[in-house]
Amino acid sequence: MAQLQARFFTEDTRYLVDDVPFSVPAVSETADLSNIINKLLEVKNENHKYVEFDFLVKGQFLRTVLVKHMEAENISTEEVVEIEYVEKYVAPQPEQCMFHDDWISSVAATEEWILTGSYDQTSRIWTVEGKPITTLAGHVDVVKDVAWVKKGE
Numbered sequence: 001m002a003q004l005q006a007r008f009f010t011e012d013t014r015y016l017v018d019d020v021p022f023s024v025p026a027v028s029e030t031a032d033l034s035n036i037i038n039k040l041l042e043v044k045n046e047n048h049k050y051v052e053f054d055f056l057v058k059g060q061f062l063r064t065v066l067v068k069h070m071e072a073e074n075i076s077t078e079e080v081v082e083i084e085y086v087e088k089y090v091a092p093q094p095e096q097c098m099f100h101d102d103w104i105s106s107v108a109a110t111e112e113w114i115l116t117g118s119y120d121q122t123s124r125i126w127t128v129e130g131k132p133i134t135t136l137a138g139h140v141d142v143v144k145d146v147a148w149v150k151k152g153e
Contacts (some may be wrong), residue, residue, distance in 0.1 A: 002026040004066060005080040008037060008070045012087060015041060017053065021080045026067035030088075033062070037085055047139055052088040057081060100124065101133055117143030 005021045012153050017040040024036060025138040034053045041048045055062040062083075102119035103108055109115070113133070114126040119147050 002067070004028075004070075004077055006066075006083050007080050008040075008083050008085055010085050015053075015085070015087070017041065017044075024066070026077070027067070028066045029064075030062055033066075033083070033085070036086075053085040054088045056084040056086070099135075105144050107141060108146045108148050110148055113148075115146045115148060118148040119143075 002025070004026050005037070006024045007019065007021050008017050009019065010016060015037070018023045018036060021103070026034065028036075028134065030053070033055050033134070034051075036052055038048070039051050041051075047058060057066075057069060057075065058073060060069070062073045064072075065075060067082075069075075074113060075081060076127060099114065100118040100120050100122065104118050105117050106117040107114065111130070114128060114130075115123060116126065117123050121137075121139045123146055127133060127135040
């Protein structure tokens, strides 16, 4: 199995490993590299709990096997590759979805209500808690700006 020389680094001081090159399988994926980092951290601290990491090579997230990523980015496999690792976070899931079908382009609020305009050609009124009240449809183009107008103005 082909091997590459890799040096791992992070800015997160909780997860620092020794600054020396390691030999890693060329076909390593993020899960494999996470296992390597976690094993190195366990050696330094027997109470270490497993952490999933994401990896960057020259600022690009690793989303394929290491050697394919390096080939795609024209990075030599003959030299030590610098691999940054960061704690992996799951993308947040909305608890209550805002029901626009496209980007919200504008927002205006009062003490009681929120008015939004969207690229889906609608405006919507919400409570300040985020509960949808009504949809104002019928626009023929993107709603790029919204405003509340008081009676008498």
